[in-house]
Amino acid sequence: MMINNSISTKQAxxxxxxxxxxxxxxxxxxxxxxIGSAGGLMYALKKLGKCCAILCQDRxxxxxxxxxxxxxxxxFIPEAIVSVDVASAHLLGEKTAPYNDNVDLCIDHxxxxxxxxxxxCCDGSLPATxxxxxxxxxxxxxxxxxxxxxxxxxxxxxDTGCFKYSATSSATHIAGAKLIxxxxxxxxxxxxxxxxxxxKNIMLEKYALNTLxxxxxxRCAVVVLTKEILDEIQAQPSDIEGISAMPRAIEGVDVxxxxxxxxxxxxxxxxxxxxxxxxxxxxxxxxxxxxxxxAGCEVMGSLECVKKAILREVExxxxx
Amino acid sequence: MMINNSISTKQAxxxxxxxxxxxxxxxxxxxxxxIGSAGGLMYALKKLGKCCAILCQDRxxxxxxxxxxxxxxxxFIPEAIVSVDVASAHLLGEKTAPYNDNVDLCIDHxxxxxxxxxxxCCDGSLPATxxxxxxxxxxxxxxxxxxxxxxxxxxxxxDTGCFKYSATSSATHIAGAKLIxxxxxxxxxxxxxxxxxxxKNIMLEKYALNTLxxxxxxRCAVVVLTKEILDEIQAQPSDIEGISAMPRAIEGVDVxxxxxxxxxxxxxxxxxxxxxxxxxxxxxxxxxxxxxxxAGCEVMGSLECVKKAILREVExxxxx
Numbered sequence: 001m002m003i004n005n006s007i008s009t010k011q012a013x014x015x016x017x018x019x020x021x022x023x024x025x026x027x028x029x030x031x032x033x034x035i036g037s038a039g040g041l042m043y044a045l046k047k048l049g050k051c052c053a054i055l056c057q058d059r060x061x062x063x064x065x066x067x068x069x070x071x072x073x074x075x076f077i078p079e080a081i082v083s084v085d086v087a088s089a090h091l092l093g094e095k096t097a098p099y100n101d102n103v104d105l106c107i108d109h110x111x112x113x114x115x116x117x118x119x120x121c122c123d124g125s126l127p128a129t130x131x132x133x134x135x136x137x138x139x140x141x142x143x144x145x146x147x148x149x150x151x152x153x154x155x156x157x158x159d160t161g162c163f164k165y166s167a168t169s170s171a172t173h174i175a176g177a178k179l180i181x182x183x184x185x186x187x188x189x190x191x192x193x194x195x196x197x198x199x200k201n202i203m204l205e206k207y208a209l210n211t212l213x214x215x216x217x218x219r220c221a222v223v224v225l226t227k228e229i230l231d232e233i234q235a236q237p238s239d240i241e242g243i244s245a246m247p248r249a250i251e252g253v254d255v256x257x258x259x260x261x262x263x264x265x266x267x268x269x270x271x272x273x274x275x276x277x278x279x280x281x282x283x284x285x286x287x288x289x290x291x292x293x294x295a296g297c298e299v300m301g302s303l304e305c306v307k308k309a310i311l312r313e314v315e316x317x318x319x320x
Numbered sequence: 321m322m323i324n325n326s327i328s329t330k331q332a333x334x335x336x337x338x339x340x341x342x343x344x345x346x347x348x349x350x351x352x353x354x355i356g357s358a359g360g361l362m363y364a365l366k367k368l369g370k371c372c373a374i375l376c377q378d379r380x381x382x383x384x385x386x387x388x389x390x391x392x393x394x395x396f397i398p399e400a401i402v403s404v405d406v407a408s409a410h411l412l413g414e415k416t417a418p419y420n421d422n423v424d425l426c427i428d429h430x431x432x433x434x435x436x437x438x439x440x441c442c443d444g445s446l447p448a449t450x451x452x453x454x455x456x457x458x459x460x461x462x463x464x465x466x467x468x469x470x471x472x473x474x475x476x477x478x479d480t481g482c483f484k485y486s487a488t489s490s491a492t493h494i495a496g497a498k499l500i501x502x503x504x505x506x507x508x509x510x511x512x513x514x515x516x517x518x519x520k521n522i523m524l525e526k527y528a529l530n531t532l533x534x535x536x537x538x539r540c541a542v543v544v545l546t547k548e549i550l551d552e553i554q555a556q557p558s559d560i561e562g563i564s565a566m567p568r569a570i571e572g573v574d575v576x577x578x579x580x581x582x583x584x585x586x587x588x589x590x591x592x593x594x595x596x597x598x599x600x601x602x603x604x605x606x607x608x609x610x611x612x613x614x615a616g617c618e619v620m621g622s623l624e625c626v627k628k629a630i631l632r633e634v635e636x637x638x639x640x
Contacts, residue, residue, distance in 0.1 A: 162482045163496070164510035170497035176483070177490035177497070190484035198571045206529035209522065251518045 004115045007105075009132065012121040013139035015105055016041075016082070021051045023078035025099060027091040028057035032158025032193065034085035035060060037107065037129040039067045039151035041084065044137040047145070051076045057093025063192060066185075067151050080104050085129040085155075089116040107132060127167035130155025131175050146183035153184035154193075162194050200239050207233075208243050208258070220255040220314050221247035224303065227261040240270075244294075248272035255282075255314050259306065262298070267306045271295045277317050285313045324435045327425075329452065332441040333459035335425055336361075336402070341371045343398035345419060347411040348377035352478025352513065354405035355380060357427070357449040359387045359471030361404065364462040371396045377413025383512060386505075387471050400424050405449040405475075409436040427452060447487035450475025451495050466503035473504035474513075482514050520559050527553075528563050528578070540575040540634050541567035544623065547581040560590075564614075568592035575602075575634050579626065582618070587626045591615045597637050605633045 007015075016022070022045055026034040038054050045052040053072035060069060072078075081099045086092060087110035092100045106117035109132055111124030123132050130152040137148060156175060160168045163176065180186050197205075208223040215222060225240065233239075240260060248256025254277050258270040269286075272294050273279040279295035286309075288297020299306045327335075336342070342365055346354040358374050365372040373392035374380075380389060392398075401419045406412060407430035412420045426437035429452055431444030443452050450472040457468060476495060480488045483496065500506050517525075528543040535542060545560065553559075560580060568576025574597050578590040589606075592614050593599040599615035606629075608617020619626045 162484055162514075164482060164507075164514055166507040168500075168506065170500040173493040173497035173500065177493035180488075180490040180493065186488065187484075187486040194482075194484055196569050196571055202529065202532070202570050205525070206532070209526035209529060212522070212526070249516050250522050251516055 005117070005119050006115075007119045007121050009121055009135045010139050012105060012107060012119070013136050015080075015119065016045065016136070017048070017140050019050070019080035019104075021076045021079040023072055023081050023099060024052065024054045025081065025083040025086060025092055025096050025103065026054060026056040026060075027083075027086040028093040030056050030058060030060055031085075032064070033109075033128050033130055033155040035064050035067065035069070036151045036153070036155025036158070037133045038084040039069050040130065040133050040137060040148045040155070041082070041107075042070060043145070043147040043151060044140060044142040046070075047142050047148075048140065055096050055099075057095045064154070066188070066192075067154065068147075082107065083117060084133070085109070087112050088114040107136065125167065127165055127169075127172055128156045128159035130159065131172055134175050134178065144178065144182035146185075149179040149182035149184035150189065153179040153186055154189055157186075157189055158193055162190065198239070200233055200235055201242055203233050204229075204235055204239055204243050205246070208246065212247070214253075215311055216255070216315055216318050218252055219318055220257065220311065221250050221253045222257045222259065222307065222311075223247050224259045225261065227263070230260065244270040244272060248274065254318060255279075257310060257314070259303070259310075261303070265302065266298060266300050267303065268298050269296060269306070269310055271297070273317075282310075282313050282317050286310070325437070325439050326435075327439045327441050329441055329455045330459055332425060332427060332439070333456050335400075335439065336365065336456070337368070337460055339370070339400035339424075341396045341399040343392055343401050343419060344372065344374045345401065345403040345406060345412055345416050345423065346374060346376040346380075347403075347406040348413040350376050350378060350380060351405075352384070353429075353448050353450055353475040355384050355387065355389070356471045356473070356475025356478070357453045358404040359389050360450065360453050360457060360468045360475070361402070361427075362390060363465070363467040363471060364457040364460060366390075367462050367465070367468075368460065375416050375419075377415045384474070386508070386512075387474065388467075402427065403437060404453070405429070407432050408434040427456065445487065447485055447489075447492055448476045448479035450479065451492055454495050454498065464498065464502035466505075469499040469502035469504035470509070473499040473506055474509055477506075477509055478513055482510065518559070520553055520555055521562055523553050524549075524555055524559055524563050525566070528566065532567070534573075535631055536575070536635055536638050538572055539638055540577065540631065541570050541573045542577045542579065542627065542631075543567050544579045545581065547583070550580070564590040565592060568594065574638060575599075577630060577634070579623070579630075581623070585622065586618060586620050587623065588618050589616060589626070589630055591617070591630075593637075602630075602633050602637050606630070 024038045053070045055072040081103045083103045083106045089100050103117040106120045108122040109126040109129045113122045207229045211224040213222050244258045254274040256272040260268045271279040280290050283295035283297040286297035344358040373390045375392040401423045403423045403426045409420050423437040426440045428442040429446040429449045433442045527549045531544040533542050564578045574594040576592040580588045591599040603615035603617040606617035
């Protein structure tokens with residue numbers, strides 16, 4: 001992480017304490033961490049008597065309604081622009097365009113942060129921006145309350161997959177404990193994000209499981225979602241995201257492929273791998289890319305040809 | 321909870337500190353909490369130079385191999401009998417029969433504990449016995465290490481559904497933090513129990529989803545597992561346990577039914593309900609029983625008749 005103008009959480013707290021009419025920017029396709037972190041900061045700033053609201057390129061999904069965020073609708077003229085959980089200015093969008101090149105402070109946890117803001121407070125070792133935000137809010141001398149706690153707990157819980165992912169540390173649990181003590185409805189939040197599935201998700205799972213096949217001595221699992229099924233279910237990209245993790249999560253599987261039909265002769269392949277297999281390398285063989293454990297590419301041809309081609313690359317990767 | 325001979329964690333620690341040749345009993349069909357709590361105590365007692373081993377009616381499942389527990393094979397003559405996470409002596413089994421009526425100390429977190437031991441250290445408000453065990457081990461003055469931490473973290477994580485269930489408190493997270501600091505392989509444990517599924521589970525899910533139907537204005541979801549399928553997959557009761565939660569977890573569903581065929585004309589029905597519906601009442605209508613959110617019963621007849629009968633009761637429960 002090469003960050004210019006890097007500042008500490010204490011300096012970030014000081015800047016916020018001295019500011020007013022603060023516009024908080026979330027990243028597009030907002031998730032629980034950008035929404036929860038921005039929400040927590042919004043409630044904290046309001047407690048200090050400041051004017052503050054949140055702006056996001058995309059609509060905040062209904063499932064975050066309980067956080068009761070105040071969205072920016074020109075109710076004040078922004079004097080300080082703060083982006084939250086936004087690794088790069090490209091992740092902001094058109095709706096926030098007047099502010100994208102003028103972000104005063106970025107609060108983030110992505111190691112890939114591009115240092116686009118005048119000041120950046122980023123800790124790439126943390127599993128969630130919300131964990132960093134808790135420190136900033138505490139530094140400002142704001143007493144935690146139920147609203148702040150619900151927002152930050154949502155951020156931490158969603159970005160750590162419920163305290164499961166590897167960046168979770170003892171400090172993450174200490175943060176969780178503080179937020180529960182401050183009144184976070186932790187069971188409600190857990191239920192909402194981890195213990196229920198939409199009917200669309202369930203139908204997608206059903207169709208995907210019916211196509212499940214194993215290859216490469218059962219080390220590769222493949223599911224296919226045809227255009228017909230996706231149209232029938234009216235599945236959104238976020239619905240498919242949940243399916244992509246499924247084949248890899250089967251015991252003994254090192255490479256999970258989710259093949260999604262785009263047109264009659266083109267397919268998007270999502271590749272998930274276990275620790276020792278590089279998903280990005282497999283994707284790059286088809287002009288795609290991504291991360292070492294999760295990558296993707298588009299391949300042209302019939303389903304049979306596409307499958308054969310990708311399985312050849314998987315076979316090579318598994319033999320390395 | 322009416323417990324005679326109730327003792328504090330401090331008194332439990334004192335008893336253990338003064339004992340040697342300690343036999344630890346787990347409950348039958350052992351889960352992560354009975355195994356993890358017994359394992360944590362085993363490592364702690366060994367650190368104090370004591371002789372100690374674990375006995376359980378059933379085989380400890382392979383997935384707990386990483387805890388490297390020492391099982392009792394008559395390597396010493398037990399002088400102190402300690403049951404761990406065992407609510408009633410009935411949950412011990414034949415293999416532990418010589419000791420079942422002579423348990424000196426029971427360490428537990430079940431509100432339904434029957435007070436069968438000479439001394440009972442039970443806190444029914446805790447989500448896991450492992451959380452109580454941590455306090456007992458700390459009271460004994462034993463420094464936590466990786467072995468103890470892995471055992472207790474396994475207990476807490478499995479019994480809280482990964483910090484999701486309602487009995488999880490800030491103290492549970494503080495316990496989690498301590499165990500991570502002591503070296504618990506928390507990511508490994510999370511992966512093992514929450515991020516992978518066996519092929520049997522996946523096949524059961526597939527078959528169950530293919531039978532999924534909605535009734536009562538979509539407030540009741542039903543899946544059926546026929547004897548043919550269960551035999552084909554060679555499914556164990558623990559495999560089916562995972563399926564039972566699925567229908568209720570669908571958005572908008574208040575009653576989830578999993579109908580499992582026992583013989584040509586008898587079916588076991590698992591009933592899971594949302595907050596305001598009493599699963600036990602529905603089950604009792606068929607001579608079954610259980611808890612308010614999870615209950616079960618057996619019903620005789622053809623699949624169609626059984627379905628009709630249970631749906632009539634569900635309809636009544638939903639209209640209350």
